[in-house]
Amino acid sequence: MTREEIFEELNEVFRDVFDDESIVVTDETTADDIEDWDSLEHINLLAAVEQQFGVKFNMGQIVTLKNVGEMVDLIESMV
Amino acid sequence: MKELEYPFDSEYILKKSKSLRRQLLADSSSRMHKRIAVLGGSTTHDFIRILELFLLNYGIEPEFYESEYAQYYQDAMFDPKELVSFSPDLIYIHTGYRNIEHLPSPGMPSSDVDAMLDAEFERFRSMWEHLASRYMCPVIQNNFEYPYYRVMGNYEAVDPSGRVRYVNRLNELFAGYAAGHEAFYIHDINYLSAAYGLDKWIDPAFWNMYKYMCSMQAIPEFAFSLSHIIKAVWGRNKKALALDLDNTLWGGIVGDDGPENLEIGQETAVAETYAEFQTYLKEQKSIGVLLNVDSKNDEANAMAGLEHPDGVLRPDDFIEIRANWEPKDRNLVDIASAINILPDSFVFVDDNPAERMIVEDQVPGVAVPDIGQPEEYIRRIDRNGYFEVIGLSEDDKQRNTMYKANAERAHLQAAYTDYHEYLLGLKMTAHIAPFEPLYYNRISQLTNKSNQFNLTTLRCTVADIERYAGDDRYITLYGQLSDKFGDNGIVSLVMGEIDPEAQVLHIRLWLMSCRVLKRDMECAMLDAVVDAARARGLKMLYGYYLPTAKNGMVREFYGTMGFELIEEKGNGTVWSLDVSGDREVRNTVITVE
Numbered sequence: 210m211t212r213e214e215i216f217e218e219l220n221e222v223f224r225d226v227f228d229d230e231s232i233v234v235t236d237e238t239t240a241d242d243i244e245d246w247d248s249l250e251h252i253n254l255l256a257a258v259e260q261q262f263g264v265k266f267n268m269g270q271i272v273t274l275k276n277v278g279e280m281v282d283l284i285e286s287m288v
Numbered sequence: 289m290k291e292l293e294y295p296f297d298s299e300y301i302l303k304k305s306k307s308l309r310r311q312l313l314a315d316s317s318s319r320m321h322k323r324i325a326v327l328g329g330s331t332t333h334d335f336i337r338i339l340e341l342f343l344l345n346y347g348i349e350p351e352f353y354e355s356e357y358a359q360y361y362q363d364a365m366f367d368p369k370e371l372v373s374f375s376p377d378l379i380y381i382h383t384g385y386r387n388i389e390h391l392p393s394p395g396m397p398s399s400d401v402d403a404m405l406d407a408e409f410e411r412f413r414s415m416w417e418h419l420a421s422r423y424m425c426p427v428i429q430n431n432f433e434y435p436y437y438r439v440m441g442n443y444e445a446v447d448p449s450g451r452v453r454y455v456n457r458l459n460e461l462f463a464g465y466a467a468g469h470e471a472f473y474i475h476d477i478n479y480l481s482a483a484y485g486l487d488k489w490i491d492p493a494f495w496n497m498y499k500y501m502c503s504m505q506a507i508p509e510f511a512f513s514l515s516h517i518i519k520a521v522w523g524r525n526k527k528a529l530a531l532d533l534d535n536t537l538w539g540g541i542v543g544d545d546g547p548e549n550l551e552i553g554q555e556t557a558v559a560e561t562y563a564e565f566q567t568y569l570k571e572q573k574s575i576g577v578l579l580n581v582d583s584k585n586d587e588a589n590a591m592a593g594l595e596h597p598d599g600v601l602r603p604d605d606f607i608e609i610r611a612n613w614e615p616k617d618r619n620l621v622d623i624a625s626a627i628n629i630l631p632d633s634f635v636f637v638d639d640n641p642a643e644r645m646i647v648e649d650q651v652p653g654v655a656v657p658d659i660g661q662p663e664e665y666i667r668r669i670d671r672n673g674y675f676e677v678i679g680l681s682e683d684d685k686q687r688n689t690m691y692k693a694n695a696e697r698a699h700l701q702a703a704y705t706d707y708h709e710y711l712l713g714l715k716m717t718a719h720i721a722p723f724e725p726l727y728y729n730r731i732s733q734l735t736n737k738s739n740q741f742n743l744t745t746l747r748c749t750v751a752d753i754e755r756y757a758g759d760d761r762y763i764t765l766y767g768q769l770s771d772k773f774g775d776n777g778i779v780s781l782v783m784g785e786i787d788p789e790a791q792v793l794h795i796r797l798w799l800m801s802c803r804v805l806k807r808d809m810e811c812a813m814l815d816a817v818v819d820a821a822r823a824r825g826l827k828m829l830y831g832y833y834l835p836t837a838k839n840g841m842v843r844e845f846y847g848t849m850g851f852e853l854i855e856e857k858g859n860g861t862v863w864s865l866d867v868s869g870d871r872e873v874r875n876t877v878i879t880v881e
Contacts (some may be wrong), residue, residue: 226303249333252334252498253334256505272497
C-alpha cells in the first residue's frame with residue numbers, strides 16, 4: 210500500500226468518525242485542526258483506523274503519535 | 289433502523305455514530321424525552337454515545353448527566369447540585385469488576401472473605417437506598433463480569449477466597465436485592481460478557497490507557513443490552529408474535545409434503561432444531577407474549593401441522609390463527625385489531641425475506657428480524673430483547689389465558705342480539721380501590737403500555753405510583769374486572785389531583801386496557817371516581833384529553849360520559865362534570881365490590 214493510498218483511506222475514516230465531508234488530512238494535521246478531535250474522540254478514531262487497516266496498535270505506539278503523518282508512517286510499517 | 293438491530297455491525301456503529309445519530313434525529317415521529325443520569329466507575333463517554341443511538345431507535349430521546357470520571361459513589365451519596373437540579377428520570381450505575389473495592393486475596397480465611405463481601409455489598413446497597421429515597425426514580429445497576437486472570441486457576445470458583453466465587457456471591461446478593469425491590473434493575477453484564485467472550489470483552493490496554501471497562505468493540509453490545517431495560521421501563525416492549533408456519537415452526541411445507549412428512553420432533557437434527565424453537569416460543573407465553581399465526585396456507589393444512597403429535601406448540605397456544613391466502617401484512621393488521629393491540633407491538637417471524645420485506649414496508653413500527661437459518665432463529669430473536677422482562681406480574685403469566693377467554697366472549701356475543709343482554713350474560717364483577725402496594729408494579733406497567741384508551745398518556749414509574757398513592761392530595765383508583773370466563777386482572781386506572789380551594793378534582797390519568805373495551809368498565813370507574821370525589825367534599829371534575837398519534841379513540845370519551853366541553857387547548861380539550869347534585873349511576877351491568 211502506498212502512502213497516497215493510505216492517506217486516501219485514512220481520510221475516509223476521518224470523515225466518517227467526525228461526520229464531516231470537508232475534512233482533508235495531511236502530514237501535519239493534528240487534533241488542533243479538527244474541531245471535534247478531543248481526547249475522547251481520539252479513542253474512537255484510533256479504533257476505527259485499526260479496523261480499516263486491519264492492524265492493532267500497541268500502547269507504546271499510541272502514546273507517541275504526534276500528527277497524522279506519524280500515524281501514516283505507523284500504518285505503512287504494519288500493512 | 290436495521291443497523292441497530294441484532295445482528296449488527298459493531299465497528300460500523302462505532303465509526304458512523306455521528307451520521308446514524310443525525311439520521312435518527314431527522315425522523316420526525318414523536319419521541320419521549322427522558323433525563324438519564326450515568327454514574328460511572330470508569331470512562332463513560334463512548335457508552336453514552338452509543339446508548340443514545342439505541343434509545344433514539346426505540347423512540348426515546350435522552351438527555352444525559354455524566355458524572356465526572358469514576359465519581360459514581362460520590363455522586364450517588366452526596367447529592368451534587370448538578371445532579372439534583374438535573375432531576376433524573378432514571379439513574380444508571382456503570383460499574384464493573386474493576387470497581388470492587390474489597391477483593392479477597394488467595395488463601396484468605398473465609399470469615400475475612402465474608403466480612404469483605406458484606407462490606408462491598410453494603411457500599412452498593414447504601415447507594416441504592418440513598419438514590420431511591422432522594423430521586424424516586426428507577427435505578428439500573430450492572431452486576432460484575434469475571435476477572436480476567438485466575439491466580440488459583442479453576443480453584444478460584446471453589447475456594448471462598450477465589451475471586452470467581454466471590455464475584456458469583458456478590459452477583460447473587462445483587463440479584464436478591466433486585467428481586468425484593470421495585471424499580472431497581474440489574475443489567476447482567478456477567479451473562480453479556482460471557483456471551484461476548486470474556487477474552488474479547490476485557491482489554492487490559494484499553495483499561496490502562498483510557499479506563500474503559502470493556503473493549504471498544506464490545507460497547508455496542510453493552511449499550512444495546514442496557515437499552516433493552518431502559519425501553520422496557522418506559523413501555524417500549526413488544527407484546528406479541530406473528531408467526532409463519534412452513535419452514536418457520538417446522539421444516540417442510542405442510543400443504544405439499546403432508547403433515548406426516550414435516551420435520552418436527554426428535555427424529556432428525558433438523559426436526560429437533562424446530563422442536564427447540566417451538567419450545568422457545570412456548571416459553572414466551574409464560575412471560576405474557578401473545579402468540580399468533582400469520583401463514584399462507586389452507587386453514588385445514590395449517591391445523592394439521594399444528595396438531596402434529598411431535599410438535600411442542602398446540603393450536604390452543606395461539607390467540608389468533610390466520611392461515612389463508614391474504615397478504616401477510618393485512619393478516620397482521622387484522623390480528624392486531626382482533627386482539628385490540630397496535631400493529632407496531634408485533635414481532636413478525638418468517639423465514640422468507642420477501643414476506644418480511646412486505647410486512648416491514650406496509651406496517652410501520654413492526655419488528656421484522658432477519659431470523660437467518662433454523663439453528664439461528666432463537667438467538668436472532670432472543671438477543672433483540674423485544675420482550676425484556678423487568679418484573680413478572682401475575683398478569684403477565686395469565687395474559688394468554690385472558691386473551692383466549694376474550695375470543696370465547698366474542699363467540700358468546702354472536703349468540704346475543706341485544707348487547708345489554710350480552711353484557712349481563714357475562715356476569716361481570718369489578719373490584720375498584722385506591723392503588724395498593726401489591727399492584728404498584730402492574731399499575732406502572734399499565735401506564736407505560738396503554739396507548740389507545742389513554743386520555744393523557746401520563747407514563748409513571750413505580751416510584752411515581754408510590755408517590756401518588758401515599759399523598760392525600762391525590763385520588764387514585766384501580767379497577768379489576770372478572771366475568772364468567774375468567775379474571776381480566778387490573779384493566780383500568782384513574783388518578784386525580786385535588787384542588788381543595790376550588791373543590792375540584794383534576795383527572796391527570798385515565799386509562800383502560802383495550803381488552804375490556806365496550807364492557808361498561810369505564811362507567812363503573814366513573815361512578816367510583818364520583819363517589820371518591822364527593823367523599824372528599826369536591827364539587828367538580830375536570831377531565832383532560834391530550835391527543836397523541838394513538839389515542840384518537842378517546843377524543844370524545846368525556847363527552848360520552850356526560851362531561852361538558854369547556855376549553856380547546858391547542859389540540860387538546862378540557863371537560864367538566866358537576867358532581868355536587870344527585871346523579872344516576874352509569875354502570876348497570878357490572879357488580880362492583
